[in-house]
Amino acid sequence: MDLRRLASFLAVAEEGHFGRAAARLFLSPPAVTAHIQQLERDLGVPLFERSPVRLTPAGHRFLGHARGLVDGANAALADMADLTEQADTLRVGVMGHGSAELTPAVIAAFRHLRPHVELKLEALTFTEHTSALLEHRVDVAFVRPAVTDERVTVDVLTTEARIVVIPARSDLAAAGELHLADVLDLPFVALPPHTPRPFTDYLYFTEARGGEAPRPGPDHAVTPQEVLMSVAAGRGAGSALSSFARFYRWPGTVCVPVVDAPWDHSVLATRTGDRDPDVQLFRGLARSLAPRFHSAAGPYSGAGPYSGAGPGGAHPLGGQQDRRDQGDHHADAGAAAGGAVGD
Numbered sequence: 001m002d003l004r005r006l007a008s009f010l011a012v013a014e015e016g017h018f019g020r021a022a023a024r025l026f027l028s029p030p031a032v033t034a035h036i037q038q039l040e041r042d043l044g045v046p047l048f049e050r051s052p053v054r055l056t057p058a059g060h061r062f063l064g065h066a067r068g069l070v071d072g073a074n075a076a077l078a079d080m081a082d083l084t085e086q087a088d089t090l091r092v093g094v095m096g097h098g099s100a101e102l103t104p105a106v107i108a109a110f111r112h113l114r115p116h117v118e119l120k121l122e123a124l125t126f127t128e129h130t131s132a133l134l135e136h137r138v139d140v141a142f143v144r145p146a147v148t149d150e151r152v153t154v155d156v157l158t159t160e161a162r163i164v165v166i167p168a169r170s171d172l173a174a175a176g177e178l179h180l181a182d183v184l185d186l187p188f189v190a191l192p193p194h195t196p197r198p199f200t201d202y203l204y205f206t207e208a209r210g211g212e213a214p215r216p217g218p219d220h221a222v223t224p225q226e227v228l229m230s231v232a233a234g235r236g237a238g239s240a241l242s243s244f245a246r247f248y249r250w251p252g253t254v255c256v257p258v259v260d261a262p263w264d265h266s267v268l269a270t271r272t273g274d275r276d277p278d279v280q281l282f283r284g285l286a287r288s289l290a291p292r293f294h295s296a297a298g299p300y301s302g303a304g305p306y307s308g309a310g311p312g313g314a315h316p317l318g319g320q321q322d323r324r325d326q327g328d329h330h331a332d333a334g335a336a337a338g339g340a341v342g343d
Contacts, residue, residue: 001042003073006066008035009047013063016053026130026149031193077136088117090278091138095124096224098142099157099266100243102286102293106268109285110278117278125222126203129196133269140282144241144266145202153274154267155283157290160241162205162261165227165253167234173254180208180260186237187217189230195222202264203239228253241266 011021012032022029040047047059055063090110094103111119122138130147132138146154164183166172172182184205191200201207204214217236221227227238232252241264245255268286270279 001069002035002038003070005035005039005042006070008032009039009062009066010070012036012048012053013055013059013066018053026196028193034193088278089120090114090117090140090282091120091122092282093122093124093128093132093138093141093143095126095129095141095143096240097243097247099268099286099290100241100246100293102157102290103142105289105293106282106286109289110282113281113285114278123223126199127192127195127222129199130269131196133271139270139274139276139279141269142266143269144264145198146265146267147269148198151272153270153272155270155287155290156265156267157286158241158243158266158293159263160243160266161263162258163240163242163245163255164258165231165238165240165244165255167231167237168252168254169234170254172256175256177257177259180205180258183237183239183258184209185215187235188214189219189221189227189236189238190216192220192222205239205258205261208261224248 007025008021008027008031011024012018015021015024018032018036019029022032025032036047043058043062045058046056047062048054049056092107097103099106107119107121110117122132124132124138124141124143129143130149130152133141134149134151142157146156164178164186166183166186172178175182188204191203206212217230219226219230219235221230221236221238224238224240224244227236228248228250230236231238232250234252239258240255242257243266268283270283274280
């Protein structure tokens, strides 16, 4: 039985409202509705009356079972998390190309200073912008854009110009640069309903389009590769940070700067209050190395004034920027920056 559907069922039962349940779970209301409908199909009985929202007799009967299943799953995760900590493992989530060239440099520096710690790299999809971290599937995560959740602390690592990814045969492909007005009507690849809103807004330039959804293309995507396949086939468009152009060279696609789009960030995200020394060291290394990689210019590198959150920096988007322990590992981080990256 899908635990996500059980979580949606419990949230609706406790909130008495699909919209509030969706907000609590950081999902869209259609996603929660779909979870409940599928659960009702699986069980063969209606679980809720819809107007007003309240449990049916079958829903009341199922409520105890659902709570027991979710509690059991959480207990299993907590037990396994203890084993993971004992095994001295750091799990690093990376969405797409992470924070460009900085990502492998931080990993190499950490390995130099903590050779006994096992590093596990996990590729994250667009839908795992925050969930992999909050569900304890990773300990640190290179994601974009910045996370605005009090449960998550972010260190801004790169601040880059924006680009659009369009078919090479598009009429816009020959332009050296584009403006937002040129790209807002493009058919953007579709994202699953449960994709976190910050990532959806980032991909679709939602603020520039006044909060309206884009014209959807026919394809869905949760990875850069899926975006590029759709774009190459002439079926959609995507957007990215400027460093994307250096990491994803795909025949049939072109990356063009959007010169009037606000610059955006890649960040290192960690769980707020996580005092694990390996996590804190990893954060310190990322903050210390970030300015060195800012000057590495490349095609559409967006190398402008560095406005990330280095040690002591303020988060420009108002997210949770943890200033504790900024000096705890600073000496180790500086040593690693000088000795490990070139090893």
